Amino acid sequence: MEEMQPKLLDLIPNERGWGVTANDREMVIGGGFGVREEKKLELRLGLPGEEDWNANRKKTEGLCANVKPPFSLGLFGAPQTKQEAGLVTGEAQKIQAKADKQTSIVERKAIAHAATPPAATPLPSNSRAANAPVVGWPPVRSFRRNLASTSKTVLEPQKWASGTCAKFENSTKGLFVKINMDGVPIGRKIDLKAYDSYDKLSSAVDQLFRGLLADQRSEIGTEKNVEEKGRAIQGLLDGSGEYTLVYEDDEGDKMLVGDVPWEMFVSTAKRLRVLKSSDLSASTLRTTSRKRAATEC
Amino acid sequence: MKVQSAMFYFPEEVIEHIFSFLTHHPDRNTVSTVCKAWYKIERLSRCEVFVGNCYAIRPDRAAARFPGLRSLTLKGKPHFADFDLVPPDWGGLAGPWIEAMARSCPNLEELRMKRMVVSDESLELLVHAFPNFKALVLVSCEGFSTDGLAAVARSCKSLRELDLQENEIEDRGPRWLNSFPDMCTSLVSLNFACLKGEVNLKSLERLVCRSPNLKCLRLNRAVPVETLAKIMNQCPNLEDLGTGSLLADQFSEAYVSLISALQKCKKLRSLSGFWDASPLCLLAVYPICANLTGLNLSYAPTVQGQDFINLIQHCVKLLRLWVLDSVGDKGLAVVASACKELQELRVFPSDLFAAGPATVTEEGLVAISTGCPKLNSLLYFCHSMTNSALITVSKNCPNFTRFRLCILEPRKPDPATNEPLDEGFGAVVKTCKNLRRFSISGLLTDQVFYYIGKYAKALEMLSIAFAGDTDQGMTYVLNGCKNLRKLEIRDCPFGDGALLADVTKYETMRSLWMSSCDISLRGCKALATKMPSLNVEIINEWEAEMEENLNNGVAEVISNNNNKHINNGNDERKVEKLYVYRTVGGPRTDAPDFVWTL
Numbered sequence: 001m002e003e004m005q006p007k008l009l010d011l012i013p014n015e016r017g018w019g020v021t022a023n024d025r026e027m028v029i030g031g032g033f034g035v036r037e038e039k040k041l042e043l044r045l046g047l048p049g050e051e052d053w054n055a056n057r058k059k060t061e062g063l064c065a066n067v068k069p070p071f072s073l074g075l076f077g078a079p080q081t082k083q084e085a086g087l088v089t090g091e092a093q094k095i096q097a098k099a100d101k102q103t104s105i106v107e108r109k110a111i112a113h114a115a116t117p118p119a120a121t122p123l124p125s126n127s128r129a130a131n132a133p134v135v136g137w138p139p140v141r142s143f144r145r146n147l148a149s150t151s152k153t154v155l156e157p158q159k160w161a162s163g164t165c166a167k168f169e170n171s172t173k174g175l176f177v178k179i180n181m182d183g184v185p186i187g188r189k190i191d192l193k194a195y196d197s198y199d200k201l202s203s204a205v206d207q208l209f210r211g212l213l214a215d216q217r218s219e220i221g222t223e224k225n226v227e228e229k230g231r232a233i234q235g236l237l238d239g240s241g242e243y244t245l246v247y248e249d250d251e252g253d254k255m256l257v258g259d260v261p262w263e264m265f266v267s268t269a270k271r272l273r274v275l276k277s278s279d280l281s282a283s284t285l286r287t288t289s290r291k292r293a294a295t296e297c
Numbered sequence: 298m299k300v301q302s303a304m305f306y307f308p309e310e311v312i313e314h315i316f317s318f319l320t321h322h323p324d325r326n327t328v329s330t331v332c333k334a335w336y337k338i339e340r341l342s343r344c345e346v347f348v349g350n351c352y353a354i355r356p357d358r359a360a361a362r363f364p365g366l367r368s369l370t371l372k373g374k375p376h377f378a379d380f381d382l383v384p385p386d387w388g389g390l391a392g393p394w395i396e397a398m399a400r401s402c403p404n405l406e407e408l409r410m411k412r413m414v415v416s417d418e419s420l421e422l423l424v425h426a427f428p429n430f431k432a433l434v435l436v437s438c439e440g441f442s443t444d445g446l447a448a449v450a451r452s453c454k455s456l457r458e459l460d461l462q463e464n465e466i467e468d469r470g471p472r473w474l475n476s477f478p479d480m481c482t483s484l485v486s487l488n489f490a491c492l493k494g495e496v497n498l499k500s501l502e503r504l505v506c507r508s509p510n511l512k513c514l515r516l517n518r519a520v521p522v523e524t525l526a527k528i529m530n531q532c533p534n535l536e537d538l539g540t541g542s543l544l545a546d547q548f549s550e551a552y553v554s555l556i557s558a559l560q561k562c563k564k565l566r567s568l569s570g571f572w573d574a575s576p577l578c579l580l581a582v583y584p585i586c587a588n589l590t591g592l593n594l595s596y597a598p599t600v601q602g603q604d605f606i607n608l609i610q611h612c613v614k615l616l617r618l619w620v621l622d623s624v625g626d627k628g629l630a631v632v633a634s635a636c637k638e639l640q641e642l643r644v645f646p647s648d649l650f651a652a653g654p655a656t657v658t659e660e661g662l663v664a665i666s667t668g669c670p671k672l673n674s675l676l677y678f679c680h681s682m683t684n685s686a687l688i689t690v691s692k693n694c695p696n697f698t699r700f701r702l703c704i705l706e707p708r709k710p711d712p713a714t715n716e717p718l719d720e721g722f723g724a725v726v727k728t729c730k731n732l733r734r735f736s737i738s739g740l741l742t743d744q745v746f747y748y749i750g751k752y753a754k755a756l757e758m759l760s761i762a763f764a765g766d767t768d769q770g771m772t773y774v775l776n777g778c779k780n781l782r783k784l785e786i787r788d789c790p791f792g793d794g795a796l797l798a799d800v801t802k803y804e805t806m807r808s809l810w811m812s813s814c815d816i817s818l819r820g821c822k823a824l825a826t827k828m829p830s831l832n833v834e835i836i837n838e839w840e841a842e843m844e845e846n847l848n849n850g851v852a853e854v855i856s857n858n859n860n861k862h863i864n865n866g867n868d869e870r871k872v873e874k875l876y877v878y879r880t881v882g883g884p885r886t887d888a889p890d891f892v893w894t895l
Contacts, residue, residue: 138649138705144595145649
């Protein structure tokens with residue numbers, strides 16, 4: 001277990017995952033002072049073209065995440081839903097339909113995502129842009145939100161069999177676990193209940209971290225390669241890739257993801273990590289077979 | 298002098314008897330501050346306790362002060378939690394309160410909670426500690442499941458009221474309805490409209506059969522028309538009904554029996570539900586409309602156009618109306634001509650992002666104000682508003698106590714003049730002397746706050762979003778609104794100058810919320826230093842995650858009060874969410890890692 005500790009420190013600023021200087025670090029995690037040059041690119045709430053709204057406003061991203069920008073990303077191009085904002089892709093649709101608890105989780109992911117240096121895209125002058133979703137606006141409670149969104153797809157009149165009850169969606173609680181990746185200072189959260197197989201989980205992890213990882217790499221100062229941004233994170237489950245997915249179970253042990261049946265994994269996994277495959281050694285991880293053997297003793 | 302000493306010669310019983318005429322809790326709070334003797338008499342005889350902020354006082358202390366209390370009302374999370382601005386696991390736990398009550402207040406019969414987190418275990422503790430428990434009202438709460446409801450149902454032999462409004466309840470099956478005692482129940486009010494899951498219909502019917510005192514029954518969407526009809530036949534004395542799903546075939550037996558059942562309910566005064574209501578089911582409702590005082594159609598997007606008009610024109614005694622904006626200005630005009638007694642109107646948005654055509658506009662509101670001069674409470678979501686409309690509305694209805702206007706697009710000006718809406722909202726505060734609650738929107742400058750500070754003397758709660766230009770705006774409000782209790786602000790350019798303009802003011806208020814404004818950590822720290830009687834909390838999720846990453850390599854547990862991160866750097870950092878409240882309970886002991894008390 002000892003050997004795991006240094007690996008975790010990879011996530012701590014000082015190492016290669018971070019810019020060397022404190023200033024860089026500020027920028028990595030989304031700004032703070034000294035980002036004047038990025039002011040024009042700064043994501044702000046408000047109608048595009050309203051440059052003077054708070055021209056005096058020193059509102060930088062700061063270490064304290066600004067909730068608004070991620071959703072202002074909807075201003076880019078057509079004012080679509082959160083999906084357009086390039087947040088938690090694929091999950092966004094499910095999340096939209098769920099309870100506000102999970103909406104807050106999306107918010108947290110969005111914050112983490114927004115903290116990376118913003119893309120250099122100017123706000124388009126689109127008069128509809130102001131209608132892009134803003135967190136908590138308009139101020140209606142979540143069940144009314146759901147009503148408003150589902151009323152668009154108003155159900156066809158159902159036949160009522162006598163004596164039966166109406167069936168409609170039970171929103172089940174999501175199962176959110178933290179997930180951290182080597183080389184990326186920002187942790188995320190992932191809903192295990194949103195997937196039903198390891199493959200889907202693996203591709204979700206890829207999507208979650210792909211962009212962040214690419215940003216990290218370009219921050220270090222390696223050759224800026226445009227293709228880097230899109231490079232998929234593969235081979236998470238079989239050890240063949242640069243990174244491997246591991247998890248911490250309810251007993252605190254670090255396990256390779258993929259060994260146990262999916263259901264069992266979901267019920268025991270407390271935390272996920274994406275580690276560099278080269279940093280793993282056989283002794284630091286317990287495989288299930290060894291664990292079973294241990295308990296049998 | 299003589300008069301003063303004479304008061305001490307009053308026997309305590311007499312003073313207590315005098316106090317018993319004071320039901321308004323602020324009055325009781327006031328008399329308790331007169332002298333020690335009165336404090337003691339008052340606290341021992343107090344039956345109803347209202348705690349507007351569950352963190353303003355420790356549960357044990359409240360329980361110790363009022364050992365005889367019968368009814369407790371608690372509020373937890375800040376109001377903006379309703380709109381997802383407060384992260385989950387923020388707090389507002391009911392458990393410590395219920396435990397304190399169980400230890401020290403044996404007479405507890407009623408518990409009302411809003412925006413609190415209640416667990417099933419807490420509910421079980423509640424009903425076991427208080428076998429005579431009578432009323433449980435949970436509004437916008439979460440953390441419990443239908444198992445908790447089963448415990449309440451099972452254990453409360455004298456339960457009169459189980460009122461669940463807009464809670465997040467985990468559905469663990471429909472069995473909870475079976476848990477009510479087999480003999481006649483004492484239920485007067487049962488509301489489970491917010492339950493999302495199925496309901497055991499037979500159990501429901503049997504329950505209603507053995508609840509002869511039932512006056513208020515609000516069903517959830519899972520209850521079909523057939524069951525509703527059977528239930529209505531069982532309780533013709535019902536005064537308040539929330540229907541289940543009102544989807545029925547015109548020629549079905551269910552529909553026919555619903556009509557006859559409704560006609561028998563002569564005492565029905567309030568209707569809600571109307572899930573999936575078909576126009577035909579609305580026809581069934583016409584005969585009882587004339588006596589209705591309350592009508593809530595806000596869950597029924599299907600009720601619009603002519604259907605709505607046909608319905609509402611019969612509701613001549615209506616006092617409270619909640620609708621969706623799909624009824625349109627036209628529908629509101631009919632309301633104005635039919636419902637002359639109307640006091641409260643809420644118009645909710647059916648299209649949250651104002652992407653479609655405008656449904657209600659300022660015209661609808663002006664029509665209402667012209668036709669319903671008794672209107673005193675308004676919640677109105679619309680696409681746009683004009684200054685002249687607001688001025689007209691305030692002239693027509695000077696009696697507003699609650700005025701909340703939400704223009705869906707932030708910072709939208711008056712479309713007729715392209716000007717800010719300062720004058721319109723200013724007119725409201727100038728004419729409505731009794732205004733207690735105010736929410737404003739649209740394009741607004743500091744000027745509107747000047748008006749609010751100057752005229753809104755009775756104002757107790759103010760909600761601001763995307764408004765103002767400078768610190769002066771917020772300062773006007775803090776300086777001018779003498780009775781302000783709650784101030785909640787989001788996305789406004791108010792900074793440290795405004796925050797620190799009048800720090801002692803916050804001690805006179807229940808709470809202040811500021812999110813996405815321009816305040817810095819330095820300003821918040823300054824406030825915390827100057828005012829130790831306040832809890833100055835910042836919510837900072839993202840950094841907490843960083844902190845955890847940092848500390849994974851180090852075995853020590855970082856407590857919430859570790860100043861390492863707060864003090865390690867730049868106080869110029871902007872604070873995303875600030876929540877300040879007065880308290881005698883000290884810093885929270887249950888704060889999660891993303892809530893920092895400065």
